[in-house]
Amino acid sequence: MSSAQAAMPETAAALFEAKTVVARDTALSTLEAAASTDPASAYAAGAGEFFTALELLASGLHRHGFESPRSFMLPLMRLPVPENPNPEPLTYEQFRAILVAFRNRLEKSAATLGSVPANADIGIVIDLTQVGIDLNEDGTIAPDESIAAIMASLSRGVAPDDAAPALTFRFDRADGYWLQGYAEFLMAQADFWLAHDFRSTFDGSFHMLFPRAKLPLQDILVPPAGDMGSSIFSSEWRIADFISLVHLVNWPVVEPERRQAARRHLLEMIRLSREDWKAIRAETDNDREWLPGPQQKGENPLTGLEVGEQQVAAWLATLTMAEDLLEGRVLLPHFRITGKGINMKRFFDEPKPFDLVLSITGPAIAPYLESGTILTSDDFDQIQSEFGGGGFLTFALWFN
Template sequence: MKRFSSLLASTLVLLVLVVSAGAAAPQPSALFEAKSVTDRDSALATLEAAAPSDPASAYAAGAGEFFTALETLASGLHRHGFESPQSFMLPLMRLPVPENPNPAPLTYEEFRAILVTFRDRLQKSAATLGSVPAEADIGMVIDLTRLGIDLNGDGAIAPDESAAAIMAALSRGGSPDSVASSLTFRFDRADGYWLQGYAEFLMAQADFWLAHDFKNTFDGSFHMLFPRAKLPLQDTLVPLDGGMGRSIFSSEWRLADFISLVHLINWPVVEPERRQAARRHLLEMIRLSREDWTAIRAETDNDHEWLPGPQQKGANPLTGLDVGEEQVQAWFAALTMAEDLLEGRILLPHFRIADKGINMKRFFDEPKPFDLVLSITGPAIAPYLESGKILTGEEFDQIQRQFGGAGFLTFAVWFN
């Protein structure tokens, strides 16, 4: 009887351990295929709870936090009737946010708060992804037509809000209707570095904006982006019929407001530490890209790769591009060039000045008011001019040539 009791106790302990192990390793599919924000948030909370002891959960949670950061930005913009200008010149403002027929009024302070929340959630994502050990064995199969975010704040994650649909809308001439029936990828440890790097890139953009007081720009031109949010000049400058098209270049009044926006980018520095942080985020992005490509080149499989290495032959189903060794080598050279610029080891040329260049490290670390027009024409960058090694056009052209017909920018957006 005593032996039976001991055996029963051991069995119960074993069952507890088995149940505990199962609870510590939740499946990420509930997160990546959720049809509602409630279900998605519940799955994310479960993964976040398991993350400290389970690398796969941390990986999935970090990815989920990244996408909820984008959702926070999109829903904040949608709430105030944002209309995307569809311009590469305003990268943070390109999300394909649906139309809102009843937008809420927007103030400058509320817009800054949207950016702060977006930036802080990205930081959480980067920290979670950074907690995943380098040697972790990760392999998550995700269909981008099933993974989505709530763009319009209605609590549902619809097919036209999927990652695939968003990428199609962002691409040149793309639309949700052009999404492939399935875009399935197996995301591995290398892809975690990639996503973490993008979080750092977006944080750099948000911090640069937040480092400055851009209220004059907001008051004088942001009705171009929020035409019905009761901005100061809405009644004076926004056509009653909304004008023609969202694109800057297909609408006379939006083009005029874009010119106003450029003219009004003369931003005093109000949080200098954020401009300094922007440079650190960009340097961290470069470091993560190197980690990413080191991990990619060490892979021996070829299983639905998001970013294939030269040894993983075949065109990527999303980009249609094949990656060769020459592109990888050129990318490493581009990373070194960018790092040298950000560290002030080489100087950025200015078309008006032959014997000096711009020290970009000092541009970020010793912030002065940012005037876009005067930076282009010269006066605003004068304090950052130095003698030294200046980047030449030939050096950059040599890197660009390695990327062939698709072009450097196409690969850069994909490679990060």
């Protein structure tokens, strides 16, 4: 491959090893100023912007006493935010503002990473135990706030306690596509929420997430501290509030362009994943790979998995399947409807109020039903079988 040489700038090391928010932000500003002329600076700046997007979300949640439900059903709500004994009150408008700030920083990160030339020779070595975000708004980046510790928390479902073992990778051009794709994925989630008015859900159930933030039903429904349990299904009151949350997901559309944008973000994520694998397969080295190709042998220290040709081929087939669904070329099946499927392109592009329960039971998806080619369980099972003991979900979270 031809390449535009881009040595790792010293400021990038300062960014990824900073122990205070001030030092981190100073280094990030320097990299952003150099991004237009230096590919490595743009690459590092885009990564820094991604991490600070997570920090904006985490700090906003912490400020109002967020307690993570640690549930895969609420993916944006799984950050291991430390306990805040003196939370500030939270309003619906403030919560939307937190999501907007998070989403807009992700958009900035995606644009910066997208400015890196496809043939740039990138090689930035990062120890994930050294780079982190300020989860508790104290201005410092502690060992238990490192990306390695946060990832360990997300995988174990418990809050980080001790520093994680060393986890060092050399991030190259392919990994930039990977991170940019994850920014698009998270923007899709944020835009879907923001497309709707979810005030009734907030007022009626969000005290399960912010039990001391003066939400409307706090005084009636939140039990004394110590009686709440740590997960959605760990106590009767949390189960009750989760049922309320599901029941109250009947959201009018207030910003239809955001629901349309969510589909575009997902399509861009698919495009970037293809670019990622194109770049990975062209690599001839095997140097601390974040996401190795089949030619880069050895178990990955993060996942303990080795990537083979069958997994890559199956993943590329998965991308085609997802793209066909989002473009309406293939229809999504519904368990109680035969002969017709859901046109997901129209679901996003012709938004109607989103009712979760009625979508599951059928009435809410009736406007999007069409005749045509319907995805079958056999289509997916054939792909899933190629991922072996590691399981499709593990590879999917890693591959993006």
